[in-house]
Amino acid sequence: MLNQKDILSTIEMIEQQHLDVRTITMGISLLSCADENPDAACQKIYDKICRYAENLVKTGCDIETEFGIPIVNKRISVTPISLVAAASKTDNYSCFAKTLDRAAKTCGVNFIGGFSALVQKGLTEADIKLINSIPEALSETELVCSSVNVGSTKAGIDMNAVKMMGRIIKDTAELSAKKGSFGCAKLVVFCNAVEDNPFMAGAFHGIGEAEKVINVGVSGPGVVHEALKAVKGAPLDVVAETIKKTAFRVTRMGQLVAKEASKRLDTEFGIVDLSLAPTPAIGDSVARILEEMGLEECGTHGTTAALAMLNDAVKKGGIMASSSVGGLSGAFIPVSEDEGMIAAAQSGTLTIDKLEAMTCVCSVGLDMIAVPGDTSAETISAIIADEAAIGMINNKTTAVRVLPAVGKDVGDSIDIGGLLGKAPVMPVHKQSSAEFIKRGGRIPAPIHSLRN
Amino acid sequence: MKAIITVFGKDRVGIIAGVCVKLAEFGVNVLDISQTIMQGNFTMVMMVDCSGMTVDFGALSKELDALGQSMELSIKIQRSEIFDAMHEI
Structure with missing residues (x-):
């Protein structure tokens, strides 16, 4: 049997000391959504996210009510888009960001992460396209977060990517200057990025992960x-x-x-x-x-x-x-x-x-x-x-x-x-x-x- | 399913009665009550069994919240697992 002191201490933590679950993040693999036609790929991405995360926010709110613990954010992370978009014949990946934004809004989450590229050992054509699309993608969407992994202990540091990211951060700031450089708040440059991070802006669903997972x-x-x-x-x-x-x-x-x-x-x-x-x-x-x-x-x-x-x-x-x-x-x-x-x-x-x-x-x-x-x-x-x-x-x-x-x-x-x-x-x-x-x-x- | 109800506020006549009547109305069975006055404030912790509950958890939570407001009290209901998790290994 629980004692009253323990119960009251939990309540005090929640009500007076800001104890909360900061985020429930659903990781979704988009590897199955690759398509030569970018519009078709975007449609598959939208459909898959909405199907998997349909009940994410509702479930979060239900748990919040039943357990009496605030769950501040409900979010989605996806496979790094440079991997998914690589098959598509297009030079500008902003359309993928807009699709993610639309899906996030439909699901009711407050951020979606994974407009990302993993370039610790070098840049593919798709990685370059994605990185160049970041300023536009982040200024024209609200909920999309982006990350680029430029180094790792195993691979060293790709200084070409590091050079690019300085410019990209500046451009992103310029494009979102009126909103306090908000675009840059959604952009992280990593070394040794982890594949199961539930926190934004750096969350993405790593390629070693399952079809869908819940990270908290x-x-x-x-x-x-x-x-x-x-x-x-x-x-x-x-x-x-x-x-x-x-x-x-x-x-x-x-x-x-x-x-x-x-x-x-x-x-x-x-x-x-x-x-x-x-x-x-x-x-x-x-x-x-x-x-x-x-x-x-x-x-x-x-x-x-x-x-x-x-x-x-x-x-x-x-x-x-x-x-x-x-x-x-x-x-x-x-x-x-x-x-x-x-x-x-x-x-x-x-x-x-x-x-x-x-x-x-x-x-x-x-x-x-x-x-x-x-x-x-x-x-x-x-x-x-x-x-x-x-x-x-x-x-x-x-x-x-x-x-x-x-x-x-x-x-x-x-x-x-x-x-x-x-x-x-x-x-x-x-x-x-x-x-x-x-x-x-x-x-x-x-x-x-x-x-x- | 077991839940914990906590009631805080200024002491007055009929708090326990008010809460228990509301719980009975929705088929919630009271298992244990501990009540004390801490620094002049009424503090009550109840363990209840919700398995025979006639409404869903969210609705019961709202009803208790409304009852609390009408009696100038804070009344919360939470599933007991959260307390078990935090205080027992």
């Missing part, structure tokens, strides 16, 4: 923060234990929701992603957890160590709570989506260089960072190269999601809206990286990629 992303920075308030001044090993216990509870809830959703939708259960995903709401911040550990402001010395411990403890706590863990699993540090990060960036304590260091120990990378509008494409490419190098050498996923703030400079900010929040424009180094980026070619895979 949990969250709960507010719950962790609240738990740490109870161990003020205690040694860090006590802090780590407290985070583990909290992460265990949060993940058990995610596992329950994932199993239930997969049963009701008659879809294989994929993974639970053990993540601490912040929102701009007060009391839902990862930065504030780090500050609770004893840092005056996020970004100061000690931040990387605190984040490393948080990230590790979240995984250790979550791993036993779920039968299948995957995705990105760890703490996210998206600047614009985290009220504490926004404050730290505004005060100048949190810089891009410090964020880069933090990405060595967090779950992903440089995320939702606004940079001055006059930042060159080469500088953005160089930021991507640095981040990809961290991922490649450390055998982890890293990513870059930067938003060039068109016509704006340090001191300004851009408002992307909703859960994507508000991003203060952060300074980048003025010295040029152009000659380095111009070289193109590949950075070879590191020696420790040779594991066989």
Whole structure:
């Protein structure tokens, strides 16, 4: 029999500490939709997504009502479109993005991911077409998210793709300048991208995945923060234990929701992603957890160590709570989506260089960072190269999601809206990286990629 | 199916009676009740059995919410698995 204290603590987590399931994401394979005729391919894609995800949102809402746990997002991820569209005779892949957008709207989800290309070892003709279509695709659709994987520990870094992506991010920002560079908020450049990530904007349905799967992303920075308030001044090993216990509870809830959703939708259960995903709401911040550990402001010395411990403890706590863990699993540090990060960036304590260091120990990378509008494409490419190098050498996923703030400079900010929040424009180094980026070619895979 | 009903708010006469009458109306059987006054607030946790329920879960949840509003209380119903998952290994 449950005791009253446990019941009330769960209710308090949900009502006061923003405990929620951040996303239920249905992964759908579109490999069967390839067609020489692009219109026919688009029709097959639309029909398949709508057929598989017809009841996704309704099921999510039902579970939400019955279990009393908010499920913030219901989303879809699909096979990287460059693979599906490769068979079609067309040079512009925007029509595929529009089809995804239309299908997402019909199903009622709030994002669809997979306008993607995996180019870590080289670019196919289809990859090039897809990448060149990204600015138009993201500015002319609302719900489509795009990602490009430019490197991996096994393959090295494709610097030609890195060079392209700097320009693509700039063009995407220009085309969505009126909406606070919203297009760039839907575009991620990865190294070591994972195939079962339920979180946007980087979700896609990997080619090693089943026909359709349910992946769930949990969250709960507010719950962790609240738990740490109870161990003020205690040694860090006590802090780590407290985070583990909290992460265990949060993940058990995610596992329950994932199993239930997969049963009701008659879809294989994929993974639970053990993540601490912040929102701009007060009391839902990862930065504030780090500050609770004893840092005056996020970004100061000690931040990387605190984040490393948080990230590790979240995984250790979550791993036993779920039968299948995957995705990105760890703490996210998206600047614009985290009220504490926004404050730290505004005060100048949190810089891009410090964020880069933090990405060595967090779950992903440089995320939702606004940079001055006059930042060159080469500088953005160089930021991507640095981040990809961290991922490649450390055998982890890293990513870059930067938003060039068109016509704006340090001191300004851009408002992307909703859960994507508000991003203060952060300074980048003025010295040029152009000659380095111009070289193109590949950075070879590191020696420790040779594991066989 | 078992569910947990939680009731919070200012104490007054007839809270338990009001909730139980509503539950009886929809064929929901009360298995256990624990009630206390915490910092002047009425706090009640009930475990109920919904297997003989005559409406769907969403409708019952809405009815209880409406009852709560009319009595200036917060009344929530959640399936008990969520609490089991979070607090028991």
